[in-house]
Amino acid sequence: MPKLIRLYITNVAIGFGLAAVFVGMLMWFNIGNLWHLISTSDKGWLALVILWVSNGIIFAGVQFAIAVMKMKDDDDDDGPGGGLREGVMQREFATIPVQAEQPREAFLNKR
Numbered sequence: 001m002p003k004l005i006r007l008y009i010t011n012v013a014i015g016f017g018l019a020a021v022f023v024g025m026l027m028w029f030n031i032g033n034l035w036h037l038i039s040t041s042d043k044g045w046l047a048l049v050i051l052w053v054s055n056g057i058i059f060a061g062v063q064f065a066i067a068v069m070k071m072k073d074d075d076d077d078d079g080p081g082g083g084l085r086e087g088v089m090q091r092e093f094a095t096i097p098v099q100a101e102q103p104r105e106a107f108l109n110k111r
Helices: 002-030 031-040 042-068 105-107
Strands: none
Touching: 002 031, 002 042, 042 105
């Protein structure tokens, strides 16, 4: 199996495991009276599964993003960088003074 696929599957499993712990803590501490709502409803198991899956998607995505951002490049960055030391062409704009037809105070007094 390719390394990237294995990395993805591992981090998704970790994310869904963290989501299970999170949902379990929500139920244990009865946040928002969720335990009572789920345990007294006939469709409570469905609410629990939806809560776990939706949190699992978020946790898995964050876990995989963290794993990708922590990956180290194999390139040697020890040498000098910055590309070629060539000059960059820049346009030079000349400023042209413009005479105002009305003084500023006349514009401010109209308001």
